[in-house]
Amino acid sequence: MAFRSGFIVLLGRTNVGKSTLMNRIIGEKVSITSPKPQTTRNRIMGVLTNKNSQMVFIDTPGIHRGSKGLNRIMLNTALSAKEDADLVAVMIEARDMPHGIDLELIGGLSTSGPPVILLINKVDKVKKTIVLPLIDRMAKLYRFETIIPISALKGDGVVDFITEAERLLPEGDPFFPEDTLTDVSERFLAGEIIREKAINLTHQEIPYAVAVSVEEFSENQEKEILKISAVIYVERDSQKGIVVGKGGGLIKEIGISARKDLEAFFGIHVFLDLRVKVMKDWAKRDDSLKRLGYR
Numbered sequence: 068m069a070f071r072s073g074f075i076v077l078l079g080r081t082n083v084g085k086s087t088l089m090n091r092i093i094g095e096k097v098s099i100t101s102p103k104p105q106t107t108r109n110r111i112m113g114v115l116t117n118k119n120s121q122m123v124f125i126d127t128p129g130i131h132r133g134s135k136g137l138n139r140i141m142l143n144t145a146l147s148a149k150e151d152a153d154l155v156a157v158m159i160e161a162r163d164m165p166h167g168i169d170l171e172l173i174g175g176l177s178t179s180g181p182p183v184i185l186l187i188n189k190v191d192k193v194k195k196t197i198v199l200p201l202i203d204r205m206a207k208l209y210r211f212e213t214i215i216p217i218s219a220l221k222g223d224g225v226v227d228f229i230t231e232a233e234r235l236l237p238e239g240d241p242f243f244p245e246d247t248l249t250d251v252s253e254r255f256l257a258g259e260i261i262r263e264k265a266i267n268l269t270h271q272e273i274p275y276a277v278a279v280s281v282e283e284f285s286e287n288q289e290k291e292i293l294k295i296s297a298v299i300y301v302e303r304d305s306q307k308g309i310v311v312g313k314g315g316g317l318i319k320e321i322g323i324s325a326r327k328d329l330e331a332f333f334g335i336h337v338f339l340d341l342r343v344k345v346m347k348d349w350a351k352r353d354d355s356l357k358r359l360g361y362r
């Protein structure tokens with residue numbers, strides 16, 4: 068049997084479940100999931116190598132309306148990822164009516180591009196009776212290779228997706244060594260884990276405003292400890308107050324929770340040093356976006 072390999076881009080509205088699916092497929096905390104939208108800013112790649120194939124999944128930052136600085140960058144990243152793809156998987160949520168953004172996204176698919184699979188996610192949340200009519204409705208909108216109802220969270224349908232994806236990839240050699248899980252650096256992943264905690268624990272709508280820069284990432288092999296120093300950047304003094312919390316309580320909580328995940332992820336004791344700094348309006352400025360690695 069010929070070996071197949073290729074890049075599979077996941078496209079879909081923020082919060083639809085792309086990162087959850089990536090995590091399920093790759094089996095590690097490759098993408099960062101969050102109950103709040105807009106937590107995946109950079110593309111993250113997960114590699115699944117089987118006996119007969121290598122699938123490289125690209126988790127895109129989601130599709131947004133609006134044209135503010137960061138939104139535009141996220142949209143461009145998503146669209147440019149689509150152009151390099153061997154296969155596109157568009158994800159929508161199971162519900163009576165597809166979301167307007169889903170329709171826009173599907174409308175933007177070219178008929179000459181790579182094959183497209185439609186994933187209808189979160190079927191665990193809805194009555195079975197809404198799924199079939201939704202499949203019918205979606206099938207009329209575009210010539211999808213196949214439409215697969217899944218639950219990224221519970222796992223239903225995920226094997227079907229992988230089987231179909233493998234079938235649709237071109238023949239070719241693997242792109243990466245077979246033990247590769249992800250291309251992003253451990254340093255970057257460490258920053259994403261910290262950012263996830265900061266966003267989730269602030270219970271505020273400030274995901275746009277939080278960026279993390281990992282200043283030190285060094286392993287002391289003798290002492291078997293990983294030292295990570297990171298700065299959480301926010302845009303305004305008031306946000307700094309939120310992240311630090313009363314008497315430093317919240318930043319402490321963020322640190323404890325992040326350290327737990329970092330230790331589980333890297334499999335080694337972690338010494339974590341966290342600071343919070345204000346970088347005025349960083350999300351609107353080209354220079355600071357570059358500095359923080361967002362472009």
Ligand code: GDP
Nearest residue numbers: 082083084085086087100101102189218219220
């Ligand atoms: P992304 O923005 O597309 O990457 O979405 P995430 O993967 O971060 O998921 C957003 C939220 O939806 C999280 O709270 C997930 O736990 C939840 N979620 C994802 N997939 C499913 C699913 O199949 N069923 C249910 N019930 N929730 C899901």
Ligand code: MG
Nearest residue numbers: 085086099107
């Ligand atoms: Mg995500």
